Amino acid sequence: MGKNLAGKTAFIVAVLLVFCYGIVGIPHGGLKESIARRINLGLDLKGGVHLVLEVHVDEAIASSVDRDAVRLQTELAAAGIPGVSAGRIDPARSETIVVSGIPTGKLSDARGVFNGPNYSSYDVASGGDGTTTLTMKQQAAHELANRTVDTSIETIRERVDKLGVTEPVIQKYGLGDNQILVELPGVSDPGRVEEIIQSTAKLEIHAVAGGPFASDQEALQSNGGVIPADSVLMHGAASAGAPDQVWLLKRVSEVEGTDFRDAQPSTDQNGRPNITFTLTTEAGDRFYKYTSEHSATSATPGSMAIVLDNKVKEVASINSAIRDRGEIEGGFTKQQAADLSLMLRTGALPATITFLETRTVGPSLGAASIRQGVMAAVVGLTAVMVFMLLYYRGAGINACLALILNLIILLGFMGFAGSVLTLPGIAGVILTIGMGVDSNVLIFERIREELRAGKSAAMAVQQGFGHAWITIIDTHVTTIVSALILFLFGTGPVRGFAVTLAFGLLANLFTAVFVSRMIFEAHLKNKERGAVALSI
Known part of the structure; x- marks a missing residue:
């Protein structure tokens, strides 16, 4: 006992400095601002938008x-x-x-x-x-439905990432089939985000089979009262500002959203906002074949309709063959052109979605939760430290130092990993304090038993840590496994609790066993062997 104490001390100090850096990083501005840049706050603490979506x-x-x-x-x-x-x-x-x-x-x-x-x-x-x-x-x-939901999640995530939302939660929602949970902390313009998420941006180009008609009834009469199985009626306008009309379009599109490789906002020759697009190679070849067969110079000239979200935006004659580049005009505003090009770049959603639940958390409510959560953690930590000092006297100082280091390592872990701190996560921090104290109680009581058995202080410390180690490992491993299950199957707030609990338990294994034992050894080394009575 007592060997290599200088090396152990240096190692603990190094660990302390590393995780302090994890909490504050390179200081820039005040301490609060530095911590805020490293520790990401969840929706319930930062405020934002909570959405539950259903994919059709x-x-x-x-x-x-x-x-x-x-x-x-x-x-x-x-x-x-x-x-x-x-x-x-x-x-x-x-x-x-x-x-x-x-x-x-x-x-x-x-x-x-x-x-x-x-x-x-x-x-x-x-x-x-x-x-x-x-x-x-x-x-x-069933597999196609699952792929549709997975694709929708990835598409929504790409769109949200383009908006710069920090640490969004976008995942399957376990309470229903084909549902998605979206949590966007710190959203400043929820209306625009909802619009971008909700819109499928399902852009399609269909062959025109007939029209325009003034109404559905006129379209039916023109086709003998029956719509062909390979066709569909759609409303819209042939150009910007034109009245609503009905068109008979081929049901299967020639080009759809997933065929777009790139899209950028632009302006037409009159300075009006429009969108330029580029198709994938396969879609470009397919589109070239269709437009070649139905151009103005072909034997079967025709026209095509640009459809956005099941609405005809424009109907154009095919003057010549088109391969993989084109423009979309539809009377867009500058913001609409930017948003639509963003959706096409990130990929069209494979199906429409509807909102099942929309909930907004204000930043003031989140600030109150932070104050109350931090207060609960401080009060809990203070109460535990006072108890340990009163009940275990000098050894209680050891436990208090281990607890403080435990919290530093836990917060540093979260800073390095980019984890999100939620209100349940604060509860996980408080629970970690209790688990840390539990480990110290197991060790201290075992040392007391060894001292009552007549063993020397050094031997009591060695035997106390040796016998308590197995019990501590058992309790921590089982709790970490439970936290892992919560993380795998839980939603955002539950995951936050699981993350902080697991990180805290790992930190506690280090502080309660390694750091606490090193403090005992340093204390005993400063005394004559056998001449010291542990204050415990």
Whole structure:
């Protein structure tokens, strides 16, 4: 005992300095400002916006099925079976494709297409009237729904990161299917953030099949009272400032949001805000094929509609083939053009979302929570230190020093890791104080037992720490495992509690065992061996 005390002391001082740096970093301004730059505050302490969103995954499933139906028609035609109709006949059954018009002599060739790798996620059922139904398998639909939610989370996170929100919480919400929790601490303009998050920015370019019409009734009458299965009616305006009209568009888009590689706000030749875009290579080739076949100089000239969030923004004639670059004009304001280009750059959401819950926490409420939480921590720490000093006398000083170092290491951990401190996190800090005291009580009581058994002070300290070590490890490991489970399955505030509790327990293992023992050894070394009675 007592060997290498200088090295141990230097190590503890080095640890103390490192974690002090973790708390304040390089001092700039006052102490409070330096700490605020290192310790990120959560929504409940800093104020901000709390949102619960629901993703309409059925839209993504329907879009995927529509594209498979178009591809299926193309593959059947390539297999020598032209004139076949394939599509979703019943809009309520978004996962089903009905194929009709297959000649009896071509059923075998059609089955070869249906059983191909592109449709392995569908169950195929043949009817007696030359029709075949492809229904997406439940497992495939479930996986697509999960991918839709995951993609929505990543898209929302990219948009929020572009806005500079510090330490946002964006994750699946465990209380319902297809729901997302969004917490944005310190938001200064919640209205704009909500608008950017809510908008799907689902930009699509559709082929125009008919129109414009003055109303839905006129559109139906012009098509014999029935809308073709491969088409859809959409409202909008052919240009900025034009009255609302109805257009008959092809259901499957030629280009959609996920096909955009880049988008930037710009101005047109008249100085009005617009958006320039660049498509991916694959989408550019596909768009070039479509515009080449329907340009003004082709045998089948046509027009295309630019649709944003299921509203026609502009209808334009196809003068010449377009490959991968173009412009979007729609009477945008400068801010709208900037926001829309941001959404397109970060990727369109795969489905629309709705708000289930919106809650705002004011910064004044957060400031009150900080004051009350810090007061609770200070009062708790003071009460514990007073008890330890009264009950364990001189050894209580040892426990108090270990507790203070424990808090420094805990806060330094959070500063280095960039963790978010929440109100439950402050509760975790207070609980850590209790766990630290518990460890000291176990050690001190064990030392008392050894002293009552007649052992020397040095031997009592050695045996006390040696026997208490196993118990301390057991209690800390089990609690850390519980904190890990809370972190993995909990939401933002619960995670904050789990993080501070786990960090605090790790710090306590160091302070209660290593630091506390070093203090005892330093005290005993200054006395003659066997001539000292521990004040405990």
